[in-house]
Each structure stands twice: as structure tokens, then as C-alpha cells.
Amino acid sequence: MKKVSLLAASVALALVGCGGSDGGSDTNTGTPSAGGIVITGFDGYFKNAVVFDDMPVATRTSTVGKLDSNDTIFGLTDGNGKITLPKNTEIKGTLSLQTITPNGDVQKMLIARDPSKFAGIYTIDMDHPTQAMAHEVSFRTLSGEKIISPLTDLVAAKAGTNPTPAQIKQAKKEVNTALGLDEENTDVFSDVIAAGDHALHKTAQILTESKVEAGNNYTPTAAIAIAEKATEIVKDPENADKLDQPNFKPTIPVDNTGTVGEVIINNKLVVSKTIYDNLIKQVNSADKFTDVTEISLIDLPIAELFVDADNKNEIIPEVKISTVNGSDVTAEFNITKTATELTISAKNITTVRDTYIVTLSSTDIAVNDKNMGVVSTTFKIKVDLENSAPTLNLQVKNTLQEWLGSLELQQNVAVFDEKMRISDLFEDEDKLTYSVYSSVAGLEFALAPFNDGGTELEILGKPNHAYPAGETITISATDGINTVYEEFTLAAIAEAGITINEIKYVALQEKITDITLKKGTPIIEAQLNITELFNTESVNGLGAIEYYAGLEDKAPGPNGENLHEGFTTVDGVNVNVDTNGTLTIYGEPNEIIKGGYFYLMAGVNGDTSDEISSKMVKITLSDVQPADGGEIIPPETSLNLQDKYLYKIESGNFNGVSGLFCDIRYYDSSNKKFYMNIRTEINKELCTVVNTTLSPSNQPELFEEVAEYTLQNGIFTFSYNDGSEQFTTTHSPLQFDIGYDSQVSPFSHYVVRANEVGIDNDGEYESAELYSLYLGAEAVEEVIAVKTTHQSGNDHTTEPSNFRNQMIHYTDNNEVSEFKVEAQMRSLDFCDGTLEGSMCEQGLADADLIIKDMSCSEFQKAYNTPYVNGEYFINEGYIENGINKCGIDFYSESAITSGFYTFRASPKNENTHEEINFSFKKD
Structure with a gap:
């Protein structure tokens, strides 16, 4: 089979509408x-x-x-x-x-x-x-x-x-x-x-x-x-x-107290039906394009495709081209338009497929200029490639269907030793890569290679639910350009294993929330039978029923001790369940807290290949009351920012010179005042050395008072007015004690969200920030003013000693998640003269930003283009280094001067993503 390059070959194009299915x-x-x-x-x-x-x-x-x-x-x-x-x-x-x-x-x-x-x-x-x-x-x-x-x-x-x-x-x-x-x-x-x-x-x-x-x-x-x-x-x-106008879409904002704000009047940005119908007519026409690198839609008033009564500016649609499965197509795209023509040009396409999806989109703007989201419309590009798709082997398909259709799957029961070779399902002259998917939640798959190059499918995991007959397992094969799928149906998945009795769960939960919890007061020992919570009929005779009470598995303690079984999220309150299914809740709450919880679970044959277990059932405890019966006040425990020297990587300036600095913050509970260190030139490299046994008020040469604050429900609020600027800021600690691998031992710290509203010389403003506050100077000093390295001769491929990393945080459904970012900067001095025309790079500088646990496309959606704040540096763009790794490469065209160089990547949403900052120093 002859393979052709998408750019080198003359290919035939047909365009079809894409509204979730080919013909609409x-x-x-x-x-x-x-x-x-x-x-x-x-x-x-x-x-x-x-x-x-x-x-x-x-x-x-x-x-x-x-x-x-x-x-x-x-x-x-x-x-x-x-x-x-x-x-x-x-x-x-x-x-x-x-x-x-x-x-x-x-x-x-x-x-x-x-x-x-x-x-x-x-x-x-x-x-x-x-x-x-x-x-x-x-x-x-x-x-x-x-x-x-x-x-x-x-x-x-x-x-x-x-x-x-x-x-x-x-x-x-x-x-x-x-x-x-x-x-x-x-x-x-x-x-x-x-x-x-x-x-x-x-x-x-x-x-x-x-x-x-x-x-x-x-x-x-x-x-x-x-x-x-x-x-x-x-x-x-x-x-x-x-009321009968679909474009009229008022929006009612609401704050976190449930108070509605001023109505946002919006006439929705829409795709013109007349222009859209014209577009679909063209993309479904018999006309063929002979070069995939340029698609022209003639006599189409593209300027009128998107209509927004609230936006009087010219609307220029953005274009995105992806594969059918949603992967971004790697290419250089350009979109031009006139009153009657839209031209999408592409070059250096590296993702070759027989079908692409073109998405045209624009931002919906409300009357008050607020961004109300992105409106998009799509169509498909069909490419007639000489590289044909893999073909199905019907005999192998029938054999696989017979095997898969005969599987006797049960809810919550592990699949064991179910394997079969699948590499002959499709035939192609190119090497095929197989993938497997299923509509059954909980099923997992492993694809193991044979010595002869074949592929064996192994079914693993446990079905999470019972299903009627007809659920599917889908096997796909790709030759790198074409992907084909074959679907196989499964027999009914029995409601077996150990399931949860929802009615008994509600009754048990009501009994547990009736148990009074008071700080410093021993619990009147509560014993409850939980056997009826679990439906165990289908596992009778397979082994003794065992029960578990505690928290989800966590890392063991420093001495290997178990820190989850028997524990709840309320310090001092413990749980135990015996072999008869009797649950005991006991102990003495050491804190005033709302929403404490633990989990229950049942199973047989634990820690064996035949293990059958239920899902973990979350049980919520009643709120812990103050001992004196007063109002429940959220505890100021691990998430309390007060009375600690908190170190922060801060982007700012000193004496007119901008860069990264080590700043120190302090919330003083004795006088409810907020302090910051007096910034000096040295803070571009090192944090101010403070006496941590004294408060900032006793170190006036190092700290200044910024504002007074109040603390309610764990949220700090402070206001400030210096005559030229006034603002109100809230700081909300979201997560504490995050540890990660680094050249310095793990740093415990807070992840904080700050929201600020204010008035300055330019008028009213709002800002937001997600950031980390560290409990030690080392965490900040690790990633600022890192010394550049110099490499010469044939040593330019060695990883430099100044390679630095930090964890960057973002919130998803208000839960903090993280990913790793690495950075390095080095000067080069080498010249390989063994080959004619080889390149010498004396005096140049190379810098890299590596994003771990995130693809380039995901990173680009969350962050603006990273840059180096210094002379000469050029961003060569994004380099995909695997599914969840992205590299951004920088270089200088001439020798860099002495000084500081700041790496920055600002989030597109400062309320949900933390800014990325490193700095390097060239002596």
C-alpha cells in the first residue's frame, strides 16, 4: 500500500456539515x-x-x-x-x-x-x-x-x-x-x-x-x-x-452568599441561518478542492456569519482545526476574509487524517461588554487519501463476538483471566495500534504484545453497575492516518457482588446525624448494626463477610502506621466495625467543625484475586458543637493563616527594576493587622531574614503594616485607603500541607485565592489571584535567581545543574489540583566542526519550560503564551513530548548580558489558575 504525504500529494476534498452527525x-x-x-x-x-x-x-x-x-x-x-x-x-x-x-x-x-x-x-x-x-x-x-x-x-x-x-x-x-x-x-x-x-x-x-x-x-x-x-x-x-425571541438571554449573577446582582442584559451571539445554510450548501457541493492546505469558500459573506446585537465591532471568527476525536491538528493556520470570501490556509500539517473538523467561533459580548462565552459552528473536511483504512476480518470478528458475548460479568466482581488475541481483527499493510473502550463503567483493559508482533486483549476491573444486555466493548485500530472501530455487545451484567441498600443508607445516616458531638466532651458510645446496609445475598457461601470503617486509603504515617482505618475527619472521633457488623462511634472531638465524615465498606476474600467488595459508603457526622453550646464557628486549625511568616513568589519591582521577589506576609491575630516585609534589592535573590520568635510589630525595620483585617468562616477581609487608592481584598485558604519532590525537601504551604475590588487613579477595578504561601524561605529561593550554567564542547546535551521545578495549582469544582513545571537556562559555547557546514553556537543561551501532567493544547487553553522578560529571547513555540508533557523552548540569537531573566506564564483565568514564575541570574 502506497503511503502519501498530505502536503506532497494532490488530494480530493469534500466538505460536509458537522452538527454532531454528518447529515445533520x-x-x-x-x-x-x-x-x-x-x-x-x-x-x-x-x-x-x-x-x-x-x-x-x-x-x-x-x-x-x-x-x-x-x-x-x-x-x-x-x-x-x-x-x-x-x-x-x-x-x-x-x-x-x-x-x-x-x-x-x-x-x-x-x-x-x-x-x-x-x-x-x-x-x-x-x-x-x-x-x-x-x-x-x-x-x-x-x-x-x-x-x-x-x-x-x-x-x-x-x-x-x-x-x-x-x-x-x-x-x-x-x-x-x-x-x-x-x-x-x-x-x-x-x-x-x-x-x-x-x-x-x-x-x-x-x-x-x-x-x-x-x-x-x-x-x-x-x-x-x-x-x-x-x-x-x-x-x-x-x-x-x-419573550418569544430566542436571542434575548438576560443573565442573573449571584454571589457566594446567594444574593443576586444586577441583571446582565445580553442578546446572544448567533450564527446567521442564511449564511450558515449557504455555508452548508457549499461544503456539500460537488466542487472538489485539490490542495488540503487551502480551503476557499467563495461568495460567502463571512463577515455576517456571526451576528451580535450587543457588539457593534467587526466580528472576525477564530478558526480551529482538529481531528474527529478532538485532538488539535498540528499546523500553521491563517484565516483571511473579504466581504465575499473566507480562505483558511494551512501549512506544515503533521497530523494526517482522512477527516478534519473546522470550528469557526466568536465570543458572545453582553451589553455591558461582559464575555458570555464562545459560540461556534463546525464543518468537516473529508480528504481522499491513497492510504486506505484497515479492513475488518469477519471471521476474527465473529470469534471475538462469541467470546465477549459469553462473558458472565457481575457488578462489583473483578474480571479474572479473560484474554484473547485481537491483532488479526483488522488487516492492513501498515503496523496497527489497537485501543479498547467500553460503555461499562469500571471495566479496564490491558493490551499486551506477542513476540510475533501481535496484540492480546486482557479484560480487567469490576463493572460498577448492573446493566441489561447490549452494553458494548469497542476495539479500534489505527495505521497512523485512518482509524476504524468495531463494536461488540455484551450479555447482561448481573446485579451481583455487594450492593448498597439505599433505603437503609438513608435510615442509618439519619441515626448517625442524631448523635450529638461536642468539643471536649466524650461521645455517649453509639453502636449501630450496619449489616442491612449491604446486599450480600449474591456472595453467600463465597467467604466470610468483612467490614471496614474509616477513611479512604492514604499514605502511611512516617513510621508506617495506618492513618485511615478507624479514623474520621474529626480529630478525636474514631470508628470501629466488628465481624458481626456492629459499628461503634467513640472518642472525644478535639475541634469545632462542620461536615465531618467517614466511610463504610463490606467485602469477602479481601486482598485476593477473588476479592468482592462494595463501594465505599460516605457517612456524614453531625456538626461538632462548642462545649458551652454556643454558635458553631469553623475552626482555625490547619487552614489558619494567622501568626505565621508566609513566603510568596511575587512579581513586582524595586527602584524601577521589575522582576521576581521573595515577599513575606504575616496576619497578626493579636491586633488583626496584616504586615508585609519592606522590600529591598536583595529580595530578588534571597528572602529577608526575620526573627520568627518575634511578631512583625517588634521588627519595624523589616516590616510595615498594610491594613487591618477581619476573619470570618476562614476568609480574611481587609480594606486600605492611602488617599490615591482604596481597595477591599478577601484571602481564602483552599488547601494546606502540599508536599512534592524537589531538590529541597518537601515544602508545606497554603494554596490561597485572593479577590480584590478597588478604586485607583484609573477608576474602578476588580482582580483575582490564585497563589501559594510557603512556610519557609527555601521554597521561594529555590526558583528565583537561579544561576545560569555554561556548557562547552560536546557537553551541550547534558542536563544542567540549574534545572528547577515547582508545583503549580489550579481549582476544579473548588478543589485544588496541581501539575509540575520545570525550567532551565544555560549559555552555550560549542562548535562541532566534524561536519561541513556544522553550526557553532558560542555565546547563545538556551532556555526551556517543561509542563508535566498536561498536554500543550490543555496548557494553551489555561495560560497565555509564556515569555522570558529579558533581552534577546525568542520563543520557538510548543513541542508536544508525549500525551501529558509539553515543552516551550526559548533561545537567544546573541550572547545575553548579565542580570536577571524572568520566566512568566500568566493564566487566562487568574481566579482558577496559579501564575508560573521562575527567574535566572547571569553573572
Whole structure:
């Protein structure tokens, strides 16, 4: 088989529309089966939204309220927002709906689950049928209901987890009141679009936009407040003529106290249907392009493709080209346009595929110039390559189907010694690489090579749930250009193993939250039988039932001791469960704290290949009360910033010279004053040496008072006014005691989020920052003023001794995550004269920024382009060094001068990502 270069060959192109499926056809097609349950999802009807079972609260195996890899997926909605579920479909958690955006996190997760089903799929709100949904958002409904919308989500959120009939009734009453409806009204759980109810339809749209805007602030209380404000909007006579206008999308912001703010008036950026239809007509035309490096769409008024009534500026769409499975295409792209022509040019394409997806996008701007998200539309480029795709071997397929279809899988039971060779499934003259995916959460796969170059599939893991027959395992093969998939069906996965009795879980949880906990007061010993919490009938006779109580596995203590079994998150409170299933809660709380918890689990044949275990069940303890019965005040323990010298890498200046400095901060609890060190020139290299036995007020030559502060619920707030500037800042410690490998021993520190609002000479401003405060100077001095190294002769490939690393942090759902960043800088002095024309590089400097645990595309989405703040340096761009490693290379064209050189990468969202900073010194 002849292989050709995409750039060297003349190839034929056909362009086809891409709206989640090739011809724009509905994904959930066909007539509803007899007796099936038809589910409808909307704010406008959602096409290609995922309908799923958000798994039960007891096991906490899923992200509550959002689709994750453990949830059971029922399928995708059609163009009318509908999906038909079999009559006997069991909902174990909460029936929910999740929207998908192009290249979004949910789409990536789904592609990793099964690219043959989800590659190229995204949700379309049929109120705007020419474009993709701008946001990933999920909605829930109540048990037994057939409508999922922002309106039903209000009731589900207000009713809470495992709601009683009384809680549901009260939630419906509160939602109806907020929406201006009678208490017994049932419209919230109806198809208001089909009913022509423009007011509730508009309310649903406002709720969607507001839920996205609110993020983690969208609590049940905040949702009701938003609904009340939305009702005011739709009942305002001035808006009467706008209720049936899908572009009119007011958004109601809400802060973390549940207080709604001023309404953001927005007319949604939309893709013009006329221009879109013209685009699709062209991409589906019989005309062929003969060079993939240039795609021209003639007589297309591209300047009018995106229309935004709130943005009077010329809208120039951004272009992105990716593979069908969402990977960015490595190439140099250029987009030009005139009034009647759009030309997308590409060169140096290294990712050769037979299909590409072109995404055109622009930012939706509200009346107040606020960024309301990205609107996009896509189409596919089909490339007719001489390198044909691998072909299926039907005989091998039938053999594999017979094997996979005969597997007797059981919930929570490990798959053991199930292997078969799969390398003959597809035939091709090129070497093939195989991958395996499954719709069954919990199944895992290993692909082992044979000595003859073949591949063996081994099935591992445990199914997390029971499934009816029809779940799938998909095997793919790629020759580097073409990827093909073959799907195999599985028999029913039995509800076996040890499962959780949700009813008994609710009852047990109620009993445990009735146990009174007071600081310094021994618990009146509580003993509870937990055997009925676990359904163990299917494992009877396989071994003795064993129980576990404690925390999730953590690293052992310094002496190898177990720091999880028997522990809770409340210091001084312990748990034990004996062989009879009797749970004992005992001890004496040493702290005042809310939301303490521990886990329970049951199993047989522990630590063997035949082990069968339940999921861990999270049990929440009652709040620990003060001994005197006063108000519960969150403890100021490990997350207390007070009375500690805290070291920070700070970007700033001294005497007009900018760079990185070591700054020291101190919150003094005795006088509620905030201090900072008086910065000096030496702080560009070293931290100020302080007497840690004294407070800053006793070291006035080293520290200055910045502001007074207050402390409430763990959040520091301080204000300042010097006559020219006034501001209010909150500092919220998010996580403490993070250790990581470094040339200096692990540094314990806080991750802090700061939010500031203020007024200076330029007017009002808002800023945010996520940063680390270290408990020692070494952590900062490790990565500032690092000495450059010099390498000569043939030693230029040796890793320099000044290679430095640090952990950088970001927040996801308000939880702190981290990734490693490494940096180096060296001067070069070598000349290899063994080959004619070889290069001499005396005096040049080479610098590198290496991103670990993150791909280049992920890094570019989170950070602006990194740079070196110094003379001569040129950024050569991003170099993908594996799936989760990205290199950014810098060099100078001439010898660098003495001084400091600062590496910086600023986050695109300072509220969620920490800035990256290193500095190097050339003597």
C-alpha cells in the first residue's frame, strides 16, 4: 500500500456539515418502542444532549449533578429533545441531562469512553439550530418524571438528595411561588415549548444562562433567588415582545452568599441561518478542492456569519482545526476574509487524517461588554487519501463476538483471566495500534504484545453497575492516518457482588446525624448494626463477610502506621466495625467543625484475586458543637493563616527594576493587622531574614503594616485607603500541607485565592489571584535567581545543574489540583566542526519550560503564551513530548548580558489558575 504525504500529494476534498452527525440527522432516531418511556430535555429542545443516571449519593462514586465516567449513559436526545428509554429502565440515582460543547471537558471524557459513539458529537439548542451549545451544563429531574429542564432542576435541587415526599412537596411549592404560579401547578414538569408558554420558556433560558454564570454559587437557595428575579423579568411589560425571541438571554449573577446582582442584559451571539445554510450548501457541493492546505469558500459573506446585537465591532471568527476525536491538528493556520470570501490556509500539517473538523467561533459580548462565552459552528473536511483504512476480518470478528458475548460479568466482581488475541481483527499493510473502550463503567483493559508482533486483549476491573444486555466493548485500530472501530455487545451484567441498600443508607445516616458531638466532651458510645446496609445475598457461601470503617486509603504515617482505618475527619472521633457488623462511634472531638465524615465498606476474600467488595459508603457526622453550646464557628486549625511568616513568589519591582521577589506576609491575630516585609534589592535573590520568635510589630525595620483585617468562616477581609487608592481584598485558604519532590525537601504551604475590588487613579477595578504561601524561605529561593550554567564542547546535551521545578495549582469544582513545571537556562559555547557546514553556537543561551501532567493544547487553553522578560529571547513555540508533557523552548540569537531573566506564564483565568514564575541570574 502506497503511503502519501498530505502536503506532497494532490488530494480530493469534500466538505460536509458537522452538527454532531454528518447529515445533520437526529441521533436518537426511529419510532418510540411500544411501552417505552419518552424523556424530553429543553431550555430550547436539546439535540445530542446526554441523558444519564447520576449515580446514588451513598457511594459517592460520581460527581453529583454532573456527568462523569462512572454514571450510566442511556443515550443522546434527538432533534426534538427526546430519547426513548425501555419501559423497565431502572434509575438508581437521579435522571439527568448533560450538554456537550465542542472540545469541552465532557466531550473529551465521552470520547475517551467510546470515540466511535461520541467523537464529533456536541449539543445543539434547537432555539439556535445553526450552532453548538456555548456551555457545559447539567440538569436533573425528580423520580418518575419525563421532563428534564432548568425548571425541573430547580425542584430537584431544592428537594435535595434522597428526598422524602414531604420534601418534594415543599420544593414544588417554593419553586412555584418563585415562578409566580399556584402552589399546586404542574407546569414545571411539562413541555412548556410545546404548550406555547413563552414566559416559562424564557424563564428556562434565563435559568440556564444564570446557572452557568453562577458556577459553584448556584446553590438551591441561590437558584430560588434567581428564579424570583427571572420571574420579574418575564413579567415586566417592557419585555413582553421579547419573550418569544430566542436571542434575548438576560443573565442573573449571584454571589457566594446567594444574593443576586444586577441583571446582565445580553442578546446572544448567533450564527446567521442564511449564511450558515449557504455555508452548508457549499461544503456539500460537488466542487472538489485539490490542495488540503487551502480551503476557499467563495461568495460567502463571512463577515455576517456571526451576528451580535450587543457588539457593534467587526466580528472576525477564530478558526480551529482538529481531528474527529478532538485532538488539535498540528499546523500553521491563517484565516483571511473579504466581504465575499473566507480562505483558511494551512501549512506544515503533521497530523494526517482522512477527516478534519473546522470550528469557526466568536465570543458572545453582553451589553455591558461582559464575555458570555464562545459560540461556534463546525464543518468537516473529508480528504481522499491513497492510504486506505484497515479492513475488518469477519471471521476474527465473529470469534471475538462469541467470546465477549459469553462473558458472565457481575457488578462489583473483578474480571479474572479473560484474554484473547485481537491483532488479526483488522488487516492492513501498515503496523496497527489497537485501543479498547467500553460503555461499562469500571471495566479496564490491558493490551499486551506477542513476540510475533501481535496484540492480546486482557479484560480487567469490576463493572460498577448492573446493566441489561447490549452494553458494548469497542476495539479500534489505527495505521497512523485512518482509524476504524468495531463494536461488540455484551450479555447482561448481573446485579451481583455487594450492593448498597439505599433505603437503609438513608435510615442509618439519619441515626448517625442524631448523635450529638461536642468539643471536649466524650461521645455517649453509639453502636449501630450496619449489616442491612449491604446486599450480600449474591456472595453467600463465597467467604466470610468483612467490614471496614474509616477513611479512604492514604499514605502511611512516617513510621508506617495506618492513618485511615478507624479514623474520621474529626480529630478525636474514631470508628470501629466488628465481624458481626456492629459499628461503634467513640472518642472525644478535639475541634469545632462542620461536615465531618467517614466511610463504610463490606467485602469477602479481601486482598485476593477473588476479592468482592462494595463501594465505599460516605457517612456524614453531625456538626461538632462548642462545649458551652454556643454558635458553631469553623475552626482555625490547619487552614489558619494567622501568626505565621508566609513566603510568596511575587512579581513586582524595586527602584524601577521589575522582576521576581521573595515577599513575606504575616496576619497578626493579636491586633488583626496584616504586615508585609519592606522590600529591598536583595529580595530578588534571597528572602529577608526575620526573627520568627518575634511578631512583625517588634521588627519595624523589616516590616510595615498594610491594613487591618477581619476573619470570618476562614476568609480574611481587609480594606486600605492611602488617599490615591482604596481597595477591599478577601484571602481564602483552599488547601494546606502540599508536599512534592524537589531538590529541597518537601515544602508545606497554603494554596490561597485572593479577590480584590478597588478604586485607583484609573477608576474602578476588580482582580483575582490564585497563589501559594510557603512556610519557609527555601521554597521561594529555590526558583528565583537561579544561576545560569555554561556548557562547552560536546557537553551541550547534558542536563544542567540549574534545572528547577515547582508545583503549580489550579481549582476544579473548588478543589485544588496541581501539575509540575520545570525550567532551565544555560549559555552555550560549542562548535562541532566534524561536519561541513556544522553550526557553532558560542555565546547563545538556551532556555526551556517543561509542563508535566498536561498536554500543550490543555496548557494553551489555561495560560497565555509564556515569555522570558529579558533581552534577546525568542520563543520557538510548543513541542508536544508525549500525551501529558509539553515543552516551550526559548533561545537567544546573541550572547545575553548579565542580570536577571524572568520566566512568566500568566493564566487566562487568574481566579482558577496559579501564575508560573521562575527567574535566572547571569553573572
